[in-house]
């Protein structure tokens with residue numbers, strides 16, 4: 001939300017702002033707020049309220065059906081749109097497209113590699129955790145969500161092993177991070 005021009009920040013708001021800039025730990029709650037702010041509804045509660053009570057006019061309904069969708073829509077984005085860290089691709093006729101006809105790009109890449117459609121149960125795991133990395137080596141097709149969850153538990157256990165080995169360190173200011181000495185060694189290849 002843009003701050004209205006000419007309205008000074010209150011002391012409380014200013015304190016919140018500076019507090020939010022201190023420290024690197026982003027809580028899960030804050031991250032969820034950010035996610036909603038970045039992806040969610042752009043309308044204010046007031047505008048939404050006004051829209052709610054308003055009936056569709058016959059004219060706008062026929063405009064919609066007369067080609068305000070798909071490529072004729074001025075908001076057409078080439079059939080690509082963001083969802084968190086990955087892209088959704090408009091895929092007409094795809095057996096597992098969502099209600100709007102979109103499929104996750106990384107699922108399409110995995111399907112191309114396998115030479116078949118994924119089942120609805122199959123889940124694609126990103127081996128390095130980077131959802132934007134679509135190289136086939138980074139995509140692992142898991143049989144179902146249960147198998148996928150097992151892999152994530154394993155990764156978590158390995159992380160704790162690294163904490164015990166001192167490769168990952170924890171402090172209250174920064175949370176978990178790779179120990180500086182290890183990071184430096186990796187940077188200069190030991």
Ligand SMILES: [Zn+2]
Pocket residue numbers: 124125126148152
């Ligand atoms: Zn995963």
